[in-house]
Amino acid sequence: MRILWSITFLPAVILLAFPAITLAGNDEQGEQREEARAGLDRITVTAQRIEESLQDVPIAVSAVESETLEQSGIGTVDDLSMRVPGLSIGRFNPAQPQIYIRGIGSTDQSASGDPSVGVFIDGVYISRHGAMDLDFFGLERVEVLRGPQGTLYGKNVVGGAINYVTRPPSSEFGGRAEAQLGEFNRQDFRGLIEGPVAENVNARMTLNRNKRDGYSVNATTGNELSDENSIGLRG
Numbered sequence: 083m084r085i086l087w088s089i090t091f092l093p094a095v096i097l098l099a100f101p102a103i104t105l106a107g108n109d110e111q112g113e114q115r116e117e118a119r120a121g122l123d124r125i126t127v128t129a130q131r132i133e134e135s136l137q138d139v140p141i142a143v144s145a146v147e148s149e150t151l152e153q154s155g156i157g158t159v160d161d162l163s164m165r166v167p168g169l170s171i172g173r174f175n176p177a178q179p180q181i182y183i184r185g186i187g188s189t190d191q192s193a194s195g196d197p198s199v200g201v202f203i204d205g206v207y208i209s210r211h212g213a214m215d216l217d218f219f220g221l222e223r224v225e226v227l228r229g230p231q232g233t234l235y236g237k238n239v240v241g242g243a244i245n246y247v248t249r250p251p252s253s254e255f256g257g258r259a260e261a262q263l264g265e266f267n268r269q270d271f272r273g274l275i276e277g278p279v280a281e282n283v284n285a286r287m288t289l290n291r292n293k294r295d296g297y298s299v300n301a302t303t304g305n306e307l308s309d310e311n312s313i314g315l316r317g
Contacts (some may be wrong), residue, residue: 112160127225128247130207131234134213144169148221148249159244166226166240172262178211180251182229186241200231200239203246207236214244215292217314219272222249251276251286268294290317 125136136145144166146156156162159179163171172180174189176314181187181199188198200207201214208214218224225245227235235243255277262270276286277282291313296306 094270116223125223127223128205128229128245141166144226144228145223145224147223151218151221151224153296162218162224162226163253168228169226175211177215179215180211181214181241181244183226183242197289198238199241199245200243202235202243204248205245210216215291216246216316217288218274219290220274220286220288220316224249249286251284253278253284264294266295266297285317288314290314 089101109312116137118270125138125145126146127139127145128134129139129141129145132191132271136143145163146162150156154161156165159181160171163169168184170182170185172189173185174180180189181197181201183199185238186198188195190197190235195211196209197214201209202316204218213232225243225247227243227245231239231243257273257275259273264270270291272288272290274288277284279285292310293312294310298307299305300307
C-alpha cells in the first residue's frame with residue numbers, strides 16, 4: 083500500500099510544482115529579453131509602409147544602414163547580395179540585373195518585362211531592370227524583404243522586395259565627395275551636395291561616375307570587353 087501511494091503521490095507533487103517553476107522561468111526570460119532589446123541599437127524600418135523597429139516587424143527582413151554600407155564597401159546591389167541571406171544577383175545583360183530572393187526571380191530580359199522581385203525607391207516602384215542598378219551613395223538604408231509581399235507592394239512582388247530609402251536632405255549647406263583609382267584605369271567618383279533652396283524646402287543632389295577599361299579582349303575584333311562606363315544622377 084505504501085508503494086502504491088508513493089507512486090501516485092509523487093507525480094501529483096511534480097505536477098503541482100511544475101507550473102510555478104514554468105511561470106517563474108517565463109518571467110525571468112521575459113526580463114532578459116527586454117534587457118537585451120534595450121541594449122540593442124534601434125533600427126527603424128518601413129517594411130510595412132509605417133515606421134517601426136526592426137525587432138517588431140513580423141517579416142523576414144534584412145536592413146543595412148548607411149554606416150554599414152560605407153564600412154563594408156557595399157556600393158551596388160551586387161555587393162549587397164554577398165551580405166544579405168537569400169539574395170542573389172545574375173546578369174545575362176550587364177545593364178539589367180536579375181534579382182532573386184530565395185531562388186524566386188525572373189529571367190525576362192525584355193525592356194517591358196516585370197520582375198518577380200520588386201524594387202522601390204522611397205516607396206516608388208521601379209518597374210524596369212535597368213533602373214534598379216543604382217549607386218548606394220547617399221542612401222539612409224536598404225531593406226530586403228524575403229517572401230511574397232503582394233498585400234502591401236502589389237501582385238507581381240512574389241519573390242520579395244528591396245527598398246532603397248534615401249537620406250533626407252539637411253537644412254544646412256554641405257557636401258561630400260569620394261574618389262577611387264584602381265587597375266585597368268579604374269576611376270570612380272561619387273559626390274553629393276545638399277542644403278536649403280527656399281524657406282522650409284531642402285534639396286540634395288547625388289552624382290556618381292564609374293569608368294574602367296575592359297579586362298578581356300575579343301580575339302576576332304581586338305575590342306576590349308567587360309569595360310565599364312556609367313554615370314548616375316539622383317535628386
